[in-house]
Amino acid sequence: MLASSLLQLGETPWLSQCPWSIEEIFLLGLNQRAQITANPYIRRDFSSNVITPAISTTPAIENELVFALGVMLIELSYAKPLISFKEPADGDHPYTNLQIASRLVRNLYWMDSEKYANAAMKCIKCNFVVREYSFDNPDFQEQFYTGVVQPLVELREAIQ
Helix, strand or coil: CHHHHHHHHCCCCCCCCCCCCHHHEEEECCCCCCHHHCEEEECCCCCCCCCCCCECCCCCCCEHHHHHHHHHHHHHHHCCCHHHHCCHHHCCCCCHHHHHHHHHHHHHHHHCCHHHHHHHHHHHHCCCCCCCCCCCCHHHHHHHHHHHHHHHHHHHHHHC
């Protein structure tokens, strides 16, 4: 599961090169029940020695990796890339993806389970009560686990 991988690998070279995207996620073992039962694998190029920290330099996004997970949850629900929902009013600025994701994540409450929508919302808004939004911070790890990983694991177990 992507969320638990993020918790385990968030500050390592596997995931700390921001931003990661749906193009780097491969779902193996898709079956007829749902994409959520597939096994996700992350492809990463280690040819570069540059590691970008997960803490965001984009205004209003506290952690790029957590935001990227939220975007992927949205894209899986809508079965389309986030950018395909761009409207003229969204403009072209550092907040564009956040603006699109914030608009779309609210509709997940009508499309998916409340647990799924809440997990996606937590990722997009990064509304954790911590001082540092880093996977090196044990408080952040705990809140990410209880607010994102655990509900998604429960959903996956319920459909298997």
